[in-house]
Amino acid sequence: MSGYRAGFACLIGRPNAGKSTLTNALVGQKVAITSSKPQTTRHTIRGIRTTETGQLILVDTPGLHKPRTLLGRRLNDVVRETLLDVDVIGFCLPANQKIGPGDRFIADDLADLRRGRRRPVVAIATKADTVDKQRMAEHLVAIDQLGDWDEIVPCSAVEGTQVDTVAEVLMSHLPESPKLYPDDVLTDESDAVMIAELVREAALEGVRDELPHSLAVVVEEMVPREDRPADKPLMDVRVNVYVERSSQKAIIIGRGGSRLREVGTTARAQIEELLGQRVYLDLHVKVAKDWQHDPNQLSKLGF
Incomplete structure (x- = not known):
């Protein structure tokens, strides 16, 4: 296809800069979880x-930050490795926060990258609706x-303002290429990864500040329920939610299991939308002591 462009873009920025919300707006569907809590994104999610x-x-990355744990260092490594493999970088800087040390830290990283291996960088002023x-x-x-x-573009992913402009600017820096994915593919993440992210997003709502960093979710099993009518399938999904301390387990479960039921109800609705069928979601909360600092446990949990 003459003149057609296709390639990879990475949205980076400090935690809670609006990267995941912008990814979802650009794709037109939820492919990355969002939260008011920093460090929500743990995996690179590709939205198309x-x-x-x-x-x-679009490759959505964890926010670059000054790491305090082995997990934090690994997340930063994920970002830097990703930057080497993309065609254009979008640097998200939220309009409702002044430029700070975290932004300067990333800007210095990008300057080093551009000296070593030229990559176009588009600065994106996110959250324009808030100022x-x-x-x-x-x-x-x-x-x-x-x-x-290379360019500076303001936008509001929440209101949809200038989202198309952001897409056009990023695409202008892609190489000429045929399509890399079929038209109907919006992400190349597996259902299991997406389900784990949806459960983690639901679990993050309304919890204390320290808990987001201590929360990991693993889908242990996805099995179609036997003996169901063909027109009414049911998927059994068993999910483990890991925290670092017993006190955190109590927060997630809530009094009499009320909090965990809320998490399950919220997550199940989104999982059913993702899979296009009814789901029985079986949630379990487990303690993996200090997993963010333990290389073996990090590997077991997919980091």
């Missing part, structure tokens, strides 16, 4: 936006002074 002129494959025009103008000036960007 296909148009008549190009195909943008007035004066604040946005100041934010755009601060972004311009932060580094040498």
